[in-house]
Amino acid sequence: MNRWFLVLLVVIVGCVSYWSRTGGPYQARDRRYTVELPENWMQFTQTQDRSLLITRDGVLLQSITIRNFASEKPLTHTKKKIRSDMLSQELAEVIIDDFESDNAVGRFEVQELTPADIGGHPGFRILFSLQTVDGLKQRSVCYGFMADDRVYLIRYTAASRHYFAIDLDTFEQVVKSFKLLQT
16 A cells, blocks of 8 residues: 555656746756846746746746747647748737637737847737636737747736736846847
8 A cells, every 4th residue: 555655646746847936047058048037936847848937926827938949840729830031020920820829819919019129139029918718818928039940939928907017027128138049
C-alpha cells in the first residue's frame, strides 16, 4: 500500500505548475531575446510551446506572453503560414485572423492597428477586445514583428474591468525593454 501512495504522490507533484517570482533582466538564449520583467509577477516555467507566460494576479485577470516561432510554421487556429517576405501590416492581418479564429473567443473586435518599433525592428501594435465563449470580457494589446525568419509576439491580455488599465503601463515597459540577442 505504501508503494502506491508513493507513486500517487510522485504523479501529483509531477502535475504541479512550476511558477516562480519574476523581476529584472530575463534572458532567453534559446529563443534569442532579452527583456526586463516586472517585479513581483509570477512566471510559468513549463509551457508547451516554450513561450514565456507571466501574471501578477492570475492568468484570467492579466497575463503577458512572449512567443517566437518560425515564420513557415502553421498558425494555431487558422493553419495559415507566415511568409518571410511579408510586410508588417500583412503580418498583423494574419495574426489578427488567427486570434479571431480561436474557438475560445466568442466576440472579437480590433480597436486599433498601428505601426510600432519593437527593439529596433519595424512591426505592429494591435489593440483589441474579446469576449470568451464563457462570457469573460477582456482587452488585449499585441506587438509583433519578424526578424531572421522568426515571428515575435508580445501580448498583454487582461479582464476589461479594472485590470486592463492597471497593468497596461507595466506591459508597455516590458515591450520597451525587449531586445533580440546577437546570434
